Amino acid sequence: MVEQPTLEKNGVRGKLTPQAPLAPLVWFKSGGAAEWLFEPKDMADLQAFLHDLHPSVPVMALGLGSNMIVRDGGVPGVVVRLGKAFARVEKVDEVTLRCGGGASGILVSSTARDAGIAGVEFLRSIPGTVGGFVRMNGGAYGGEVKDILVDCDVVLRSGELITLGVAQLGYTYRHSELPDGAMVVSAQFRGHPGEPGAIQAEMDRISASREASQPLRSKTGGSTFKNPEGHKAWQLVDEAGCRGLTLGGAQVSEKHTNFLINTGTATSAEIEALGEEVRRRVRENSGVELEWEIQRVGEQ
Incomplete structure (x- = not known):
């Protein structure tokens, strides 16, 4: 302690x-x-x-x-x-924003729209902050952070402030090589010129698609498992008969099978155990090993 x-x-x-x-x-x-x-x-x-x-x-x-x-x-x-103090978003030039590590995807995408910067609309669909987007190479609806990131300012565990270019982050699918304990305190995102009305229309399309397909009003954690090469995680989960599966107060969403839900009384142990049961059933059904996308932290 x-x-x-x-x-x-x-x-x-x-x-x-x-x-x-x-x-x-x-x-x-x-x-x-x-x-x-x-x-x-x-x-x-x-x-x-x-x-x-x-x-x-x-x-x-x-x-x-x-x-x-x-x-x-x-x-x-x-x-x-x-x-x-870490949630400011400001325009750097005609196509670039500097975004604090604590800024939400909604704030970043809205600021980009107002500045006529297209290409970052997908961030509106990711529930999180810039620091998490950069660390996990966040992505959705055809876009990924690696496609728009110029560089990021990072405070290391030692307290030292450094700047890392996108090539230094070793990005792969939902993964970066940022060191443990490092804090992303700001990032520069570069898009391309766009018309605010068209940018808003794309954000509206994304929001409607999310609302229709994901359990946004539930206590959930977003996408649970990474999409394996050549597969969609939700489809593998569904084919393994896990839609609506429950364990204690935890449930596999009926609406989107790659989402787990706390129905109101679930412990974290129940949510994680349900995820492991889903992984087991998918492995038995299809031979595919699902990898967690959700970060699991702390002690049991």
Whole structure:
């Protein structure tokens, strides 16, 4: 466990909370507490905090908590949540935006629309923040972050601020080579010139498609499994007879079988166990090994 004096003596200017419940901050609304939750006041506060924090203390970033299972035993060490100071989006040139790591996909896409920048509409469909998009090479509706990212500013676990170009991130499908404990504090996205009305029409199309096909009004975590090469995860799950499958308070969505749902009482252990049961059934039915897309963090 982290010793309280180790964190409190460092003159933190942001908000530092011990044993902070994480369930209210994640989409599944389940799971345990963070040993410490740190919400930095600004970049300097984040850098100083990480620099002074003992290297043995684990650090994890938390955005909107959409694609994450926080296990019931909670998260040891420090969970860092970037707030308003890291949520600004500004126009750099005619086709480029600089976006804070805490900015949502909705804010980024709306700012791009107002600036007449097309090509980033797909970000509106991803429930999360820029930091998560960059780390996971977020994508949907034919677009991926690797297609629009110029570079990103990252605060390392040591507190050092560095800039990484897209080629340095080692992007593959829903994966990057960002080091553990690193925080994406801003990113530059480059699109192409567009007409605001046409950009809005594309965002409306994407929103309608999501609404029609995904259980957006449920306590869910977004896409559960990565699409295997040559397959669609939802189809493999459906063919294995898992549509509507339940375990305790957890359920495979009837609407979209690559979504798990907390029907109201599910523990994180039940949600994760249901996911593992789905993986087992798919493996037996098709021979395909599904990989988790949802990040699972903390202790059982």
